[in-house]
Amino acid sequence: MTASSKTAARLALLLTLASSPALGDESPADATRAQSLFEQGRTLMKDGRFAEACPKLADSQRLDPATGTLLNLAVCHEKVGLTATAWSEFHDALSQARREDRDERARFARQHIEALEPVLSWLTIVRAAGTRVDVRLDGALLGEATLGAATPVDPGRHAVEADAPGKRPWKADVDVGPNGDKKVVEVPDLQDEGPRVAPMTWTSHPGRRVAGIVLGGVGVASLAVGALAGIQAASKWSARRNDCPGDVCNAAGLDEDTTSRHLAAVSDLGLGLGVVALGAGTVFVLMSKGTESRADVRADVGPGHAGLVLGGAF
Numbered sequence: 441m442t443a444s445s446k447t448a449a450r451l452a453l454l455l456t457l458a459s460s461p462a463l464g465d466e467s468p469a470d471a472t473r474a475q476s477l478f479e480q481g482r483t484l485m486k487d488g489r490f491a492e493a494c495p496k497l498a499d500s501q502r503l504d505p506a507t508g509t510l511l512n513l514a515v516c517h518e519k520v521g522l523t524a525t526a527w528s529e530f531h532d533a534l535s536q537a538r539r540e541d542r543d544e545r546a547r548f549a550r551q552h553i554e555a556l557e558p559v560l561s562w563l564t565i566v567r568a569a570g571t572r573v574d575v576r577l578d579g580a581l582l583g584e585a586t587l588g589a590a591t592p593v594d595p596g597r598h599a600v601e602a603d604a605p606g607k608r609p610w611k612a613d614v615d616v617g618p619n620g621d622k623k624v625v626e627v628p629d630l631q632d633e634g635p636r637v638a639p640m641t642w643t644s645h646p647g648r649r650v651a652g653i654v655l656g657g658v659g660v661a662s663l664a665v666g667a668l669a670g671i672q673a674a675s676k677w678s679a680r681r682n683d684c685p686g687d688v689c690n691a692a693g694l695d696e697d698t699t700s701r702h703l704a705a706v707s708d709l710g711l712g713l714g715v716v717a718l719g720a721g722t723v724f725v726l727m728s729k730g731t732e733s734r735a736d737v738r739a740d741v742g743p744g745h746a747g748l749v750l751g752g753a754f
Contacts, residue, residue, distance in 0.1 A: 474504035481512060490519040507536040507545060518552065521618065524592035527556045561616045562590040564624045565600055573604040573630055590622065602627045662713040670707035 477500035484493035497513040514529035530549045537545035565575060567587050575582045577591075578598055595618040603609040607630035616623050 470503045474500045474509075477503070478509055478512075481516070485512065485516060485519075490516050494520060507533055507540060507542065510536070511545060511549065514549075514552065518556065522594045523556055523560055523618070524594045527553060527560060527592060530556070559619050560592045561595050561618060561620065562622045563593045563598060563614065563616055564588065564590045564622070565627065566624060567602070567627045568629045571604075571627075571629055573602045573607065573627065575627055576601045595621065600625050600627070602630060604630055606633055607631065608633050658713075663711060663715070665706070667707070667711070669703045670711070672703045 477496045481493040481497035481500060484490070484496065494513065494516040497509060497516055501509045501513055510529055510533045514526045514533060517529065518526035530552045534546055534549035534553065537543075537549060563577070565577065565582065565587055567573065567575060575587060577593075577600055579601075593616055595616055597613055597615050599611060599613055601609065601611045610627065610630055612625060614623050614625050
């Protein structure tokens with residue numbers, strides 16, 4: 441028997457096992473729609489149009505849950521490469537078939553579970569020790585027991601997010617391949633969110649635009665001075681290393697050491713003043729544009745950077 445004929449035979453067996461959705465507590469209208477969607481899905485599967493069949497079978501299962509429909513849906517998802525979804529659905533169908541004493545259905549589900557397990561893709565999400573943050577995978581909140589444990593996922597791109605009160609949200613996308621691919625994502629310590637300043641409301645005033653332009657000019661000049669001092673400090677520090685072999689410096693080295701430190705301090709001051717002045721200038725210019733404005737200012741401080749984040753309505 442060829443591979444295609446084997447596939448057709450297995451599909452025929454499945455459709456025989458799941459001849460129709462079982463009737464439950466659904467309304468007559470839901471039962472009718474579920475039956476129609478089930479029949480449409482079966483026809484599409486017979487034609488090999490699995491991508492079109494899966495949504496119809498999923499809607500049928502939602503309207504009228506039944507073991508037969510679930511088995512069809514699991515096979516459909518298996519055919520389109522959603523291995524973890526199919527594996528989970530086969531497990532659910534196996535449990536239902538055992539409760540219903542449907543040995544043939546249980547055996548069918550178990551065979552597919554065993555065939556899927558070697559090709560499942562796995563994702564492990566590790567959270568930094570001692571941290572208390574909420575972690576989500578594709579929007580779903582993960583429980584404590586899931587973190588650090590390998591979890592079957594469908595091949596493709598997945599979004600991992602983390603957040604906590606007073607912390608900056610974190611997000612990363614991870615691509616998980618098929619055929620047993622394993623990926624690990626480490627959630628880092630979340631950075632503290634900068635303090636927020638109370639919203640400010642003001643009315644327009646022509647003088648604010650002038651003040652904003654002046655402050656902006658001061659900011660640009662300060663940034664230029666800070667950048668130039670930083671370049672000179674780096675140059676002096678490089679020269680200092682040549683005149684200070686080991687821990688011993690000659691006279692030139694000592695002078696270069698002192699000068700580089702002074703220039704570095706000037707650079708830090710200039711850059712910091714420039715950021716603040718430029719930010720304040722921007723605020724004043726925006727204040728001059730409308731009859732009434734509102735701003736939300738937040739300090740943005742982190743490793744190696746500092747500044748202001750401005751939001752609101754202008």
